[in-house]
Structures are given as structure tokens and as C-alpha cells.
Amino acid sequence: MIWEGVLVASAACYALKLAGLSLPQRWLENARVQRTIPLLPVALLAALVATQTFSTGHHLVLDVRAAALGVAAIAVLLRAPFLVVVASAAATAALLRLL
Amino acid sequence: MFTGASQFAMVGVIGAGGSVWAGAATAALLGSRNLLYGVRLSSLLGVGGVWRAAAAQFVIDETTAMTIARDRVEDSRFAFWATGIALFVLWNLGTLIGALATHALPNPKVLGFDAAPPAAFLALLAPRLRSREPMAIAIAAAVVAIVVLPFVPAGVPLLIVALLVALYGLRR
Numbered sequence: 001m002i003w004e005g006v007l008v009a010s011a012a013c014y015a016l017k018l019a020g021l022s023l024p025q026r027w028l029e030n031a032r033v034q035r036t037i038p039l040l041p042v043a044l045l046a047a048l049v050a051t052q053t054f055s056t057g058h059h060l061v062l063d064v065r066a067a068a069l070g071v072a073a074i075a076v077l078l079r080a081p082f083l084v085v086v087a088s089a090a091a092t093a094a095l096l097r098l099l
Numbered sequence: 100m101f102t103g104a105s106q107f108a109m110v111g112v113i114g115a116g117g118s119v120w121a122g123a124a125t126a127a128l129l130g131s132r133n134l135l136y137g138v139r140l141s142s143l144l145g146v147g148g149v150w151r152a153a154a155a156q157f158v159i160d161e162t163t164a165m166t167i168a169r170d171r172v173e174d175s176r177f178a179f180w181a182t183g184i185a186l187f188v189l190w191n192l193g194t195l196i197g198a199l200a201t202h203a204l205p206n207p208k209v210l211g212f213d214a215a216p217p218a219a220f221l222a223l224l225a226p227r228l229r230s231r232e233p234m235a236i237a238i239a240a241a242v243v244a245i246v247v248l249p250f251v252p253a254g255v256p257l258l259i260v261a262l263l264v265a266l267y268g269l270r271r
Contacts, residue, residue: 005119009109010100012123013130017102018155020137021146028138036268037135041104042233043240043264044129045224047257048108050241053217055248057116068214069221076225089218093211 064096101187102159104223105129108257111216117254125257136163143167143175157183236264 020028028034053069054060068089075085100106105126112122137158143166146154157179165182169175207213228234243263244256251259 002113002119005113005123006100006109009105009123009126012127013100013102013105013133014156016127016130016134017137017158018152020134020139020158021141021144021151021155023138025138025141028135032269034135036265037131038227039233039236039264039268040261041129041132042224042227042236043260044108044125044257045104045220045227046237046240047244047260048111048220049217049224050244051248051256052111052115052220053214054245055115057253058249060245060249064211065214065217068211069217072214072218072221075218076222082219082222085222086215086218090211090215093214094209095211097209097211 064093067096068093100126101156101190102130102133103190104160104220107216107219107223111220112254112257114216115253118252121252121254121258125254125261128258128261132160133158136160139163140166140179143172144179145172145176154179154183157187159183159186161186236267240264 049069053065054062071092072085072089075088080088100109108129109122109126112125113119137155140154140158140163144151144154162179162182166175166179169178201207204210224237228237240260240263244260247256247259
């Protein structure tokens with residue numbers, strides 16, 4: 001079941017890219033479409049940050065992941081590279097669990 | 100699938116107990132920006148047939164940024180293929196190593212690996228928050244996702260957020 005989903009999602013992601021290269025430009029010139037598509041990743045990524053930090057299953061929880069996210073946010077503000085941001089969050093969570 | 104945010108999101112949704120299809124839908128929605136990148140790149144690349152089919156897989160954030168930053172068309176094309184091929188090879192190699200290495204790891208929580216995905220999503224989100232509107236949308240999306248989370252199946256908060264932002268963007 002997982003692999004069927006992966007294959008379908010992969011096909012969808014590829015089809016979107018191919019459609020962008022292939023469709024006549026005017027099909028996508030609609031101002032509302034141009035405005036909306038860039039907003040989707042903003043909303044989805046923000047929702048992913050929130051749900052993956054503050055929940056376990058169906059329960060809202062506040063644990064070391066919140067502190068880890070705070071450290072990651074500082075790293076982002078300091079313009080740290082992607083890997084440093086991710087590693088600093090993981091290290092924060094690991095250290096706090098040791099205490 | 101070769102588009103990082105979608106890959107992370109799909110794994111994230113399934114890992115949090117969501118259905119495979121909620122994960123697939125989230126991945127596809129996140130991949131929708133590649134549609135606009137493709138439109139932006141099509142005139143620069145000028146590819147058809149098999150080359151277009153191959154080029155399509157390389158249409159991602161990084162290749163688009165590298166391609167449109169060149170002054171001459173030849174440089175753009177070189178930047179696209181060089182960035183695309185290098186990233187494709189290294190990204191998938193890294194993924195393979197990661198997949199094999201997890202079997203050798205102890206409890207991932209001890210290493211804080213459960214705190215890594217939100218940090219990764221934050222790092223992907225940050226460059227998109229250059230003005231007030233995306234900032235407000237990000238905050239609203241986070242709040243909505245948290246509020247509905249206890250009441251709907253895992254992964255569905257993301258789809259609700261996607262629907263709301265689409266309605267917001269497509270309003271007249």
C-alpha cells in the first residue's frame with residue numbers, strides 16, 4: 001500500500017513538472033493561479049512545522065521538540081546552512097533527553 | 100519522486116500515522132510549485148521530446164534558481180543540466196546511504212531524530228517568508244493545523260490548510 005502511494009505521488013510530482021515545461025504559457029498566466037501556487041508551499045510547510053513539533057498521534061504535546069525548533073529558528077535567523085539547522089535541532093532534542 | 104519538500108512531507112505524514120494517500124496528496128500539492136518553475140524554464144531550455152521528458156525530472160527549486168540567474172541562454176542551459184544532474188545523483192546517493200544506515204541506528208529518539216523534520220521544514224519555509232502576506236499565511240496555517248489536529252485523521256490537517264489557502268488565493 002505504501003509503495004502504491006509513493007508511485008502515485010511520484011507520478012503526480014513528475015507530471016506537474018512536465019506539464020509546466022509543456023503547457024502553453026497562457027494557460028498558467030491567470031493572475032489568481034500565479035498568486036495561489038506560491039502560497040501552497042508556505043502554508044503546507046508551516047502546517048508541517050507546527051504539527052510535527054506539537055503533536056504525537058492525535059494529541060497535542062509540548063516536549064523537547066519545541067525547544068529544538070526554537071534552536072532551529074535561531075540557526076535559520078543566523079543564516080546557517082540547511083544541515084546545520086537540522087543537526088542543531090536534533091542535537092538539542094538529544095541533549096535535553098539526556099538531562 | 101525528486102523534489103525534496105514533497106519527499107520529506109510524504110515521509111512525515113506517513114511517519115506521524117497518516118494515511119499513505121494523505122501523504123501522497125500533500126506531496127503533490129507541495130510539488131505544484133514546480134509547475135510554475137516549468138513554465139518559467141520552458142522558454143529558456145528550449146527542449147522537446149525525450150530531452151524535455153528528462154529535463155522535467157530536474158525541475159526543482161535549486162535548478163530553477165541556478166538557471167534563471169544567468170544572463171546568457173547557453174549559460175542558463177548549462178546551469179540547469181549541471182545543477183540537475185549533480186543534485187539528482189548526490190541526493191539519491193545520500194537517500195540510499197540514509198536508508199541503509201537506519202538499520203544500524205539505535206532508537207532514533209535518543210539521537211533527537213524526531214526533532215529533525217520540523218527543523219528541515221522550517222529551513223525550507225524561511226526563504227519564502229520575505230513579505231507580510233506569506234508570513235501571515237504561515238502563522239494562520241500553523242494555527243489551523245494545530246486546532247484541527249485532534250479531530251481529524253493524521254495528515255488531514257495539511258489538506259484542510261491547503262484547501263483554505265487555495266480558497267484564499269483564488270478569491271477574486
